[in-house]
Amino acid sequence: EPEVTQTPSHQVTQMGQEVILRCVPISNHLYFYWYRQILGQKVEFLVSFYNNEISEKSEIFDDQFSVERPDGSNFTLKIRSTKLEDSAMYFCASSEIEKLFFGSGTQLSVL
Amino acid sequence: GNSVTQMEGPVTLSEEAFLTINCTYTATGYPSLFWYVQYPGEGLQLLLKATKADDKGSNKGFEATYRKETTSFHLEKGSVQVSDSAVYFCALAGGGGYNKLIFGAGTRLAVHP
Numbered sequence: 094e095p096e097v098t099q100t101p102s103h104q105v106t107q108m109g110q111e112v113i114l115r116c117v118p119i120s121n122h123l124y125f126y127w128y129r130q131i132l133g134q135k136v137e138f139l140v141s142f143y144n145n146e147i148s149e150k151s152e153i154f155d156d157q158f159s160v161e162r163p164d165g166s167n168f169t170l171k172i173r174s175t176k177l178e179d180s181a182m183y184f185c186a187s188s189e190i191e192k193l194f195f196g197s198g199t200q201l202s203v204l
Numbered sequence: 205g206n207s208v209t210q211m212e213g214p215v216t217l218s219e220e221a222f223l224t225i226n227c228t229y230t231a232t233g234y235p236s237l238f239w240y241v242q243y244p245g246e247g248l249q250l251l252l253k254a255t256k257a258d259d260k261g262s263n264k265g266f267e268a269t270y271r272k273e274t275t276s277f278h279l280e281k282g283s284v285q286v287s288d289s290a291v292y293f294c295a296l297a298g299g300g301g302y303n304k305l306i307f308g309a310g311t312r313l314a315v316h317p
Binding site: 097099128134135136137138141149151184186192193194195196197198 | 208246247293304309
C-alpha cells in the first residue's frame with residue numbers, strides 16, 4: 094500500500110531556531126494536512142492545503158507556522174522561531190478525496 | 205464546538221477477551237465518525253468509519269455503530285489478539301468533510317497472551 098513518508102523521525106532544536114519538517118505525500122493525492130500531538134494530549138488539526146494554498150487552518154497555526162509544496166512532491170511545515178510548547182509529534186497526512194493516510198510522524202523536541 | 209471524548213487507558217486484556225472502548229461526541233449537524241489505530245512506530249491508520257446515524261463500521265473484527273441518540277461511537281471486538289495492541293483514536297469530521305478531523309485523546313490497548 095502507498096505510504097506517506099515523513100523525515101526526520103526525530104528532530105531536536107534549540108528554542109528560537111527555525112525547523113522544517115518534511116513530508117512526501119502519496120503521489121496522486123490532492124489534499125495535504127498537518128496535525129500535531131503534544132505528549133499526553135489529543136491529536137490536533139493544524140492546517141489543510143489544496144491547490145497550492147491553505148484551505149483551512151486552526152488557531153494554533155499562527156504566523157510562526159507556514160506550509161509549502163516546493164516541488165510537487167514534498168510538503169513542508171516550517172516553524173520560524175520554535176518555542177518550548179512546540180514540542181510535539183507532528184503528523185503529515187494526505188488524501189485523494191476522503192480517506193486520510195497519515196505518516197508515522199516527526200517527534201520535535203525544543204530545548 | 206465539536207469535540208470527542210473517549211475512555212482513558214490503558215486498557216489491559218487477555219487474548220480472546222471482549223473489547224469495548226467508549227467514545228462520545230459533541231457536534232453540530234451530522235458529523236462523520238471514525239476510529240483510527242496507531243501501532244507502535246507507525247502512523248495513524250483508518251480502522252473504520254460511519255457517515256450517518258445507525259451506520260455500522262467494521263474492519264478486522266472491530267465494529268462501531270453510530271448512535272445519534274446517545275451521541276456515541278463505541279469500538280468493540282469480540283475476541284482480541286496480541287497483535288491488536290495499539291493506541292485507538294476516535295475522531296469526527298463535521299459536515300461530512302474530511303479536511304479537519306477532531307480526535308479524542310486516544311486509548312492504549314495492551315493484549316497479553
